[in-house]
Amino acid sequence: MSSPLLTTLAVAEHNTGDTAWLLASAALVMLMAPGLALFYGGMVRSKSVLNMIMMVFGALAVVSIVWVLVGYSIAFGDDVVGGLFGDPFQYLGFKGMLEDVVSSEGGLPVTAFAIFQGLFAVITCGLVAGAIADRTRFGTWLVFAAIWTILVYAPIAHWIFDFSAGEHVGGWMANKLGALDFAGGTAVEITSGASGLAVALVLGTRIGFGREPMKPHNLTLVMLGAGLLWFGWFGFNAGSALSAGNTAAIVFVNTLMAGCTGCLAWLLVERIRDGHATSFGAASGVVAGLVAITPACGFVTPLGAMVVGAAAGLVCAVAIGWKYKFGYDDSLDVVGVHLVGGLVGTLLIGLLATAKVGSVDGLLYGGGLDQLGKQLVACLATFAYAFVVSGLLALALDRTIGFRVDEEHELSGVDLVIHAETAYDLHAATGGARPHLGGGGHLGGSS
Amino acid sequence: MKLVTAVIKPHKWEEVREALETFGVTGMTVSEVSGYGRQKGHTEVYRGAEYDIALVPKIRIEIVIDDGDVDDVVGIVVKAAQTGRIGDGKVWVSSIDSVIRVRTGDRDEAAI
Numbered sequence: 001m002s003s004p005l006l007t008t009l010a011v012a013e014h015n016t017g018d019t020a021w022l023l024a025s026a027a028l029v030m031l032m033a034p035g036l037a038l039f040y041g042g043m044v045r046s047k048s049v050l051n052m053i054m055m056v057f058g059a060l061a062v063v064s065i066v067w068v069l070v071g072y073s074i075a076f077g078d079d080v081v082g083g084l085f086g087d088p089f090q091y092l093g094f095k096g097m098l099e100d101v102v103s104s105e106g107g108l109p110v111t112a113f114a115i116f117q118g119l120f121a122v123i124t125c126g127l128v129a130g131a132i133a134d135r136t137r138f139g140t141w142l143v144f145a146a147i148w149t150i151l152v153y154a155p156i157a158h159w160i161f162d163f164s165a166g167e168h169v170g171g172w173m174a175n176k177l178g179a180l181d182f183a184g185g186t187a188v189e190i191t192s193g194a195s196g197l198a199v200a201l202v203l204g205t206r207i208g209f210g211r212e213p214m215k216p217h218n219l220t221l222v223m224l225g226a227g228l229l230w231f232g233w234f235g236f237n238a239g240s241a242l243s244a245g246n247t248a249a250i251v252f253v254n255t256l257m258a259g260c261t262g263c264l265a266w267l268l269v270e271r272i273r274d275g276h277a278t279s280f281g282a283a284s285g286v287v288a289g290l291v292a293i294t295p296a297c298g299f300v301t302p303l304g305a306m307v308v309g310a311a312a313g314l315v316c317a318v319a320i321g322w323k324y325k326f327g328y329d330d331s332l333d334v335v336g337v338h339l340v341g342g343l344v345g346t347l348l349i350g351l352l353a354t355a356k357v358g359s360v361d362g363l364l365y366g367g368g369l370d371q372l373g374k375q376l377v378a379c380l381a382t383f384a385y386a387f388v389v390s391g392l393l394a395l396a397l398d399r400t401i402g403f404r405v406d407e408e409h410e411l412s413g414v415d416l417v418i419h420a421e422t423a424y425d426l427h428a429a430t431g432g433a434r435p436h437l438g439g440g441g442h443l444g445g446s447s
Numbered sequence: 448m449k450l451v452t453a454v455i456k457p458h459k460w461e462e463v464r465e466a467l468e469t470f471g472v473t474g475m476t477v478s479e480v481s482g483y484g485r486q487k488g489h490t491e492v493y494r495g496a497e498y499d500i501a502l503v504p505k506i507r508i509e510i511v512i513d514d515g516d517v518d519d520v521v522g523i524v525v526k527a528a529q530t531g532r533i534g535d536g537k538v539w540v541s542s543i544d545s546v547i548r549v550r551t552g553d554r555d556e557a558a559i
Contacts, residue, residue: 213498215491274492284494320494333494 015107025239029119032232039225047413055129067118074154085155104165130332131196179378183240185295185346193339198391205329226283258309262289265313288316292345299358455528
C-alpha cells in the first residue's frame with residue numbers, strides 16, 4: 001500500500017506477500033557471504049584463514065556500497081553505449097527510487113528489488129577471492145572489488161537480468177538474444193569463474209603449488225559453510241521468482257534436488273577414482289549441484305533438476321583436476337566448480353527446459369536446438385567479457401599498486417603479515433604472548 | 448638412573464600407562480609428537496589431489512627410573528604397546544647424570 005506521505009511516481013500497489021518474500025530472500029543471500037567465507041576459510045591453510053574470510057567480508061562491504069552508489073544504475077538503467085550497460089547516472093545513489101515506486105517486475109518496492117540484486121553482486125565478487133587465496137594484498141583486493149563491480153558484474157547483470165518493460169530498454173542477452181538464466185548461471189557463476197581464472201593467471205601460482213601439500217585446514221568449517229550456502233541459496237533461487245507463488249515453490253524444490261544429486265554424484269566419482277567418499281567431496285558436490293541449477297531452476301522439473309545437479313557433480317569432480325594439468329593456481333576451484341558448473345547448468349536449459357515450468361521447451365521436450373544455441377552464445381559472451389576485463393583490471397592493479405604479497409610474507413602467512421592476527425591460539429600457556437595491551441601498555445590505548 | 452623414552456602408537460598409550468602404573472611407576476611425561484619410520488607416512492586425498500603425509504602422529508613417553516627397574520619397565524612398555532604390525536614404535540634407554548625435585552631440592556634417587 002502506498003503511503004500518502006510519500007510522493008508517488010507510479011501508482012504504488014505493493015503485493016505485501018511478494019515483498020516480504022523478496023526481503024527475506026535478500027537476507028538469505030546476504031547470509032551466503034559469511035557462509036562462503038567459512039566454506040573458503042576451511043579450505044585454506046591455517047596461516048591464511050582470516051585473510052580468506054576477510055576477502056569475502058571485504059567484498060560484502062565494498063560491493064554493497066558501490067552497488068547503491070552506481071552499480072544498480074549500470075545494471076538496471078536504460079541501455080546506453082549500444083547496449084553494453086545501463087545509464088550510470090539514472091539511479092545514481094538510488095536517485096528517484098526512494099519515493100514509493102514499484103518495480104517494473106510488478107508489485108515490489110523498487111528498492112527491495114535493487115538491494116536483492118546488489119547482494120548477488122556481493123556473492124559473485126566473494127567467489128572470485130577463492131581463486132587467489134594465500135597470496136593477495138588486502139588493500140588491492142578491495143580496490144579490485146569496487147572497480148570490478150562497475151566494469152564486470154554490473155554490465156553482465158544488465159545484459160541478462162534487465163528485462164525491457166514499457167519504455168525501459170533492457171540488456172541484449174535477455175531481450176534480443178532470448179537466452180534464459182533464472183538466477184545467475186551467467187552473471188554469477190560463469191562471471192565469477194572466468195574472473196577468478198583471469199586474476200589467478202595474473203597473480204601466478206602460490207610458492208610450492210603442485211609440490212607442497214596445501215591441504216584444507218578445517219573441513220568442519222567447510223561443511224558448515226556449505227550448509228549456510230545451501231540455506232542461503234533458497235533465497236538466491238526461489239527469491240529470483242520475485243513472487244511468493246508457484247514458481248518460487250518449484251524453484252525451491254529444484255534447488256534442494258540439485259544439491260542432493262550433486263553431492264551423491266561427486267561422492268560416486270571419488271569412491272571410484274580415489275577409493276573414498278570424503279566430506280570435502282560432499283560439500284563440493286552440493287555446491288556444484290547448486291551452481292548448475294541456479295540458471296535452470298525456473299525452467300526445469302524436479303526430475304530435470306536432479307539430472308542437472310548430478311551432471312554438475314560428475315563433471316566438476318573431474319574438472320577440479322585441470323588446474324594441476326594446465327598449471328593455473330585457482331586455489332579453491334572457482335573455475336572447476338563455478339565456471340564449469342555454471343556452463344553445465346546454463347547449457348542444460350537448452351536440453352531440459354520445459355514449458356510446463358517456464359516458457360520454453362528444450363531439445364528433449366521437442367523444442368529443437370534453438371534454445372541451446374542461444375544459451376551457448378550467452379555462455380561464450382559472458383566468459384569472454386568477464387575473463388578479458390577482469391584480467392586487464394588485475395594486470396593494471398598489479399603493475400601500479402601491486403596485487404601480490406612479497407614472497408617472504410606469503411611463506412610466513414598472510415594472516416600475520418596483513419592483519420597482525422592468527423586464527424587459532426592452541427597453546428595458550430606457551431604461545432609467548434606478552435601483553436602490551438592497546439599499545440604502549442595501556443589497556444584500551446587511553447593515556 | 449635411566450631415562451626410558453618410548454615412542455608408541457597413540458591408541459596404545461592408555462594400555463601402556465595402566466601397565467606402568469600397576470608396576471609402580473608414579474609419574475611420566477607424555478607428548479604428542481609426529482615422525483616416521485619404515486612405514487613412511489600415509490596418503491590423504493582432498494578434491495582428488497593426493498597428498499603424501501610423511502609424518503605420522505605418535506605418543507612419546509619419558510620416564511626416569513632406578514637402574515634396577517630398567518628391564519622390567521622396558522618389558523612392560525614393549526608388551527603393552529605391541530600390535531605386531533609395522534609402525535609400533537621404539538623404546539630406548541639413556542643414562543642420566545642427575546635428577547632434582549623442584550619442590551624440595553631432593554637429588555637423584557630421592558627425587559625419583
